[in-house]
Amino acid sequence: MSLNKxxxxxxxxRKKYRPKLNQEVFANKINKITQKRExxxxxxxxxxxxxxxxxxxxxxxxxxxxxxxxxxxPAIAEFFELSLEDLLVADLERLQSSTKTINSSAVDRVKLSxxxxxxxxxxxxxxxxxxxxxxxxIELVDMKxxxxxxxxxxxxxxxxxxxxxxxxxxPKDVHYRAFEIEGDSMLPLPSGSIxxxxxxEKQYVKSGETYVIVSQNEGLVYKRVINEVAxxxxxxxxxxxxxxxxxxxxxxxxxEVTQTWKTKAFIVxxxxxxxxxSLYGNVYEELKSLKSVLHHQMA
Numbered sequence: 001m002s003l004n005k006x007x008x009x010x011x012x013x014r015k016k017y018r019p020k021l022n023q024e025v026f027a028n029k030i031n032k033i034t035q036k037r038e039x040x041x042x043x044x045x046x047x048x049x050x051x052x053x054x055x056x057x058x059x060x061x062x063x064x065x066x067x068x069x070x071x072x073x074p075a076i077a078e079f080f081e082l083s084l085e086d087l088l089v090a091d092l093e094r095l096q097s098s099t100k101t102i103n104s105s106a107v108d109r110v111k112l113s114x115x116x117x118x119x120x121x122x123x124x125x126x127x128x129x130x131x132x133x134x135x136x137x138i139e140l141v142d143m144k145x146x147x148x149x150x151x152x153x154x155x156x157x158x159x160x161x162x163x164x165x166x167x168x169x170x171p172k173d174v175h176y177r178a179f180e181i182e183g184d185s186m187l188p189l190p191s192g193s194i195x196x197x198x199x200x201e202k203q204y205v206k207s208g209e210t211y212v213i214v215s216q217n218e219g220l221v222y223k224r225v226i227n228e229v230a231x232x233x234x235x236x237x238x239x240x241x242x243x244x245x246x247x248x249x250x251x252x253x254x255x256e257v258t259q260t261w262k263t264k265a266f267i268v269x270x271x272x273x274x275x276x277x278s279l280y281g282n283v284y285e286e287l288k289s290l291k292s293v294l295h296h297q298m299a
Contacts, residue, residue, distance in 0.1 A: 005089060006073075007063040012093045013080050014061075023061075024054035033075040081262075083201055126199060127159045128175045135172050137164035138196060142180040146220050153214065153259065167196070170265065174198060177261060179212045181222045185239040185247040186210075193268045195222060197261030203229050205260050213237065214259040215252050229254050 014021055021029075030052050031043050040046045049068050059065045067073055077087045086092065129137045139162040141149055152158035170176060178196045181189065189195075197212050205211060205227045212222050213235065223237035233254050239247035 004063060005091065006066065006087065007061055009087055009090070009092045010057075010076070011061040013082075014057075016093075022054070023057040027052035027054055027057050030072065030075050030079060033078055034071055037075060037078070038071060078204070081200060081204060081206075083204065126175060127154060127156055129159060129162075129164050131164075131166065135166065136175050138167065138170075138176045138178050139164045140178045140180070140194065141220070143182050146179070146182075150214060150216070150219050150258065167265070170196070176264065178267075179220065179222065179261070185241050186222055186224075187241045189240070189266065189268065193266060195263050196265040196267070198264050200260050200262045202235075202254060202257045202260040205229075205235060205262075210240075210263040212259075212261040212263070213252065213257060214261070216256045216258065218252060225260075235260075 014023075014026055031046070031050075034040075034050050035043050035046060038046070038050070043051060050071050052067065052072065056065075056067070060067060067076070073087065074084060077084050080087070082092075129139060131137055139159060141162060145158075145162060148158065165178075167176075176196050176198055178194050180192065180194050182191050184191060195210070195212060200211075205225050207225065207227045209225060210222065211225050212220060213225065214220055221237060224240060226236040226238065228234050228236050228251070232251070234251040235254060235257060236249060236251045238249045241247045
């Protein structure tokens with residue numbers, strides 16, 4: 001375990017991705033994660049070595065001490081949605097700032113830290129596009145493009161041909177991908193809606209959250225996921241549609257999963273959801289206009 005790498009990564013992550021997260025607030029959030037993970041009824045009942053405060057966080061960031069390796073460090077990794085190897089071994093600041101330009105058509109390979117089943121840290125490259133200001137685009141995988149995604153998600157020409165757009169309220173330095181969903185299994189989110197997602201390490205999928213799962217046998221599916229990797233080596237996929245006889249749960253072995261994209265935002269294409277003169281109606285009209293522009297780009 002590298003004290004220097006952990007110290008550097010913790011300071012970088014807290015300040016860059018949670019700029020309003022002071023040391024005391026951060027400590028409280030880690031305590032709540034630890035309480036939930038370890039099954040304590042309250043933070044007061046936890047052993048003192050598991051309970052963090054602002055001074056502890058400051059000590060870690062200064063390299064003076066390390067938190068409990070079996071309980072607290074996994075809680076910190078969960079908060080930032082990282083593997084333990086990435087948090088303890090990788091140079092996250094260098095990885096985040098490093099991109100490799102493939103050609104002049106604004107296609108980059110964004111280097112992301114990941115890990116395999118052998119628990120060795122690796123660098124995974126994700127193909128992404130950038131605009132004229134060198135800001136990462138959101139590539140749209142619509143229903144037509146989804147048919148070839150499993151075989152071509154790492155193909156520069158395929159990604160370059162996808163429609164792409166920007167959303168001002170999302171972080172500029174994070175790579176997102178958008179997927180158009182088909183069918184009624186995830187109602188009330190209607191068919192034709194667009195889910196905007198961020199790539200996440202598959203072993204660390206959060207139970208109860210929605211994801212676009214890319215797998216060898218199922219292709220692309222948008223579902224609510226229960227993480228059963230530790231106990232059964234699989235992800236259990238659930239539909240939000242209450243008609244469970246039609247939309248039954250099913251599982252995918254984790255070895256068959258190629259990518260897991262966590263939902264971050266929606267573009268809803270349904271006037272029955274957002275209508276009238278309300279704020280939501282106005283937002284809907286703007287999103288509908290955006291989608292019209294995207295379809296025009298793809299035409």
